[in-house]
Amino acid sequence: MISAMPTLTNVRFVRTSRNWRSQPPGRRCISTLLPPRTPAFVFDIDGVLLRGETVLEPTRNAFRILHGENPFNRKIPYIFLTNGGGVSEETRCLNLSRQLGFDIPINRYIQSHTILKSIAHRFHDKHVLVLGGRGNTLKSVAHSYGFRKVYNPLDILAWNHAIYPFIDLTEEEKMMHGTHQDLSKVKFHAILVFHDPRNWGLDIQVMCDILRGNGFLAEPTSIHSATDVEVIFCNPDLLWKNEWEGPRLGQGGFRKAWEGVWSHLKMGQNDPVITQLGKPTRETYSFAADVLREVSDELDVKLTFGSSDDVGTLGRSSSNIYMIGDNPESDIAGANLAGWNSVLVHTGVYDPRHRPSLPESKRPTLEAKDVEEAVRLVIHEEIKFTR
Known part of the structure; x- marks a missing residue:
């Protein structure tokens, strides 16, 4: 039982002129x-x-x-x-x-997601979707790790608003995330959930579209296997703690939500290759x-x-x-x-x-x-x- 674990009760360190003692x-x-x-x-x-x-x-x-x-x-x-x-x-x-109040070396x-530095070479020339963070922040982080062809859900939404019509991008966001590339022809090889997604609905929709299209955003005309699209989650925590009295839902909660939706949409398709990182x-x-x-x-x-x-x-x-x-x-x-x-x-x-x-x-x-x-x-x- 936890109550039997050793604790620091009645233990203190005392500084003397010569040393400390327990x-x-x-x-x-x-x-x-x-x-x-x-x-x-x-x-x-x-x-x-x-x-x-x-x-x-x-x-x-x-x-x-x-x-x-x-x-x-x-x-x-x-x-x-x-x-x-x-x-x-x-x-x-x-x-x-x-x-x-003191300097912390990097x-x-x-x-x-720091560990993703060690696998970036595998996707050096492949397209990846990055989830989480604000704006393009994690795209920049992914580029610094060695990923070269990086998109996020806002890029996809700016390309075609119909993919998730419940979010209206600002003009600034359209400028930041807009692309002249036809993303329906882009083959995504991995979905990297770097951090807690900001909009679960958009991100779940885009994930499912890519997986049902075996890496492509276009609606599939036939059932494909999704086994060659790798999905990497960086944080399994269902809960985490901030100033709020009770714990908050984390990336582990997002994964559970996506899995629930995917189980109803995959229509006999194989599950993607899923890797869980993080503590x-x-x-x-x-x-x-x-x-x-x-x-x-x-x-x-x-x-x-x-x-x-x-x-x-x-x-x-x-x-x-x-x-x-x-x-x-x-x-x-x-x-x-x-x-x-x-x-x-x-x-x-x-x-x-x-x-x-x-x-x-x-x-x-x-x-x-x-x-x-x-x-x-x-x-x-x-x-x-x-x-």
């Missing part, structure tokens, strides 16, 4: 312990560090600890891993740097591990990768990597699959008052009320682990 009840001072190994952190953002645009109060204290005010007297490696997105990594880093920030998928956590390894090498911290068989069964993994998240479905489940440890905080999606227990696959190693407590608890656990 003072849980009845424990020895850190100076009598073996040299502890340094942990490495992977942080979710929404519901952990921020709630909407608001920085949660414990966040800045947590990063003071990571930047050197800790028992190791050194910088502790960390990266950000979010199922959010919608803009470039440069833009996101600038915004988060402004909010947190190599530490992984959005849900908790192995692909995303493997990508994050490579990024974290680079950051840790810069700080001369050695990473230890545990076994997924250990997590949940033994209570903790031998890994010194900790995922700090608020969503058991994505953050914690993914960490367990990767063989990492995890800390579930209570400032976001998960509320222990409403869900007092979790299945083993989504059960965290530790639990804390907020991110500062999570960081302090991890440091205490790593010190204890090396005794």
